[in-house]
Structure formats: C-alpha cells, structure tokens
Amino acid sequence: MVSLQKGQSVRLEKSGGGSLTRVAMGLGWDVRKAKGFFGKLVGGGGEIDLDASCLLFDAQGNLLDQVWFRQLSTRDGSIVHSGDNRTGAGDGDDEVIQVDLTRLPATVQTLLFTVNSFMGDSFDRIENAYCRLVDSTTGKEMARYDLTGAGSHTGQLMAKLTRNGDGWDMKALxxxxxxRTFQDMMQTIRASL
Incomplete structure (x- = not known):
C-alpha cells in the first residue's frame, strides 16, 4: 500500500504484475467530537453528509458521464456507487465507488473522484477522512490519501485516475x-484535468 501526499502519483498495477481490472474508491470519515466545556456549549458531533462522486472525462476534457448519490451508475454500468451515507457512522468505508476498468469506453481518459458536504458543513467538523483505492479482485488496498485537514472548505478533489497506455495512474489531488455538489466545483475540477 502506498500512502500518498497531495500531488503525488502512483502507477496502478497488480502486486504480482499485470493490469488491474476492477478497483474501488472508498471514502471514510468521522464527525469531530466536541471537546471540553466550551465544545459542549457551541456544539459538535452530530452528523455530516459527505458525498463521493466519480466524473468521467475524455481526452479533450469533456464530461462524458458521472456517478454520484443522484445517479448511482454510469449509463453503461462500468461504474457503480454504493449509495448515499448521510452520517459517516461506523468503521471502514462510508461510501464506495466500484469501477470495472475493462468495461470503460475507450473514450474515457480520466476518472476524477470528488467529495463534498451536501449540507454545507465545513471540513473543520470532519476527522479521520480518507480516500483509498482497492484492487477489487484481491481486496488489497493499493493507495490511500488522508483528506483530513481543518478548513472552511466544503468540497475536495480527492484523486484522479488517468489512462496511461494499457494501464492507469492515480494522482492524489x-x-x-x-x-454542495460536484456541479458547484466544476471550475476547480476542470483546472485539475
């Protein structure tokens, strides 16, 4: 497993060599707990609704399709979203996007994964947030990126997968x-292609 820092890239390959066929991008988070007397007065804890999305682009940067809580599958079924988790409660991945790389149309050059706070809560209220890429055929975690970081932002571009010959590269963004949705973030998304 590779722990990525912002801007780092990794070539995605099976541990024994060969090309990946199916991957999953998992998103996990917890709500920051209120601390001390002051924290109890101003609140904290509660629920935060983060949403993972996957956007499919061609080589010219045209948006071909998208997967998010309002559209849980691409038109061709090559990418499927696990469904909306509105709280971040529990251990492990809170939302998962499954990608069958062998079924992606040849016109798809880039998959860009985003996360946003649908209710407008800032990332100041989030802890233990991450995205991770898993080889779905083996269950092995291939790369992980820590998303946690205080700030008033309500969205983040997590990572992108870019077609590279017969394989794929992942870059932590x-x-x-x-x-509140990926549509609101399109200017930043297009700049990252």
Whole structure:
C-alpha cells in the first residue's frame, strides 16, 4: 500500500504484475467530537453528509458521464456507487465507488473522484477522512490519501485516475474547494484535468 501526499502519483498495477481490472474508491470519515466545556456549549458531533462522486472525462476534457448519490451508475454500468451515507457512522468505508476498468469506453481518459458536504458543513467538523483505492479482485488496498485537514472548505478533489497506455495512474489531488455538489466545483475540477 502506498500512502500518498497531495500531488503525488502512483502507477496502478497488480502486486504480482499485470493490469488491474476492477478497483474501488472508498471514502471514510468521522464527525469531530466536541471537546471540553466550551465544545459542549457551541456544539459538535452530530452528523455530516459527505458525498463521493466519480466524473468521467475524455481526452479533450469533456464530461462524458458521472456517478454520484443522484445517479448511482454510469449509463453503461462500468461504474457503480454504493449509495448515499448521510452520517459517516461506523468503521471502514462510508461510501464506495466500484469501477470495472475493462468495461470503460475507450473514450474515457480520466476518472476524477470528488467529495463534498451536501449540507454545507465545513471540513473543520470532519476527522479521520480518507480516500483509498482497492484492487477489487484481491481486496488489497493499493493507495490511500488522508483528506483530513481543518478548513472552511466544503468540497475536495480527492484523486484522479488517468489512462496511461494499457494501464492507469492515480494522482492524489487534495484540492480544496467549495460546493454542495460536484456541479458547484466544476471550475476547480476542470483546472485539475
């Protein structure tokens, strides 16, 4: 497993060599707990609704399709979202986007994964947030990126997968932005392609 820092890239390959066929991008988070007397007065804890999205772009930067809580599958079924988790409660991945790389149309050059706070809560209220890429055929975690970082932003570009010959590269983006849905973040998204 590779722990990525913002801006780092890694070539995605099976541990024994060969090309990946199916991957999953997992998103996990917890709500920051209120601390001390002052924390109890001003609140804290509660629920935060983070949403993972996957956007499919061609080589010219045209948006071909998207997967998010309002559209849980691409038109061709090559990418499927696990569904909306509105609280971040529990251990492990809170939302998962499954990608069958072998079924992606050849026109798809880039997959860009985003996370946003649908209710407008800032990342100041979030802790233990991460995205991770898993080889779905083996269950092995291939790369992880820590998303936690205080700030008034409500969205973040997590990572992008870019077609590279017969394989894929993953780049950790960590680009902070604002928006309740990926549509609100399109200016930052396009700049990251």
């Amino acid at each position: 960590g680009e902070r932005t604002s928006g």
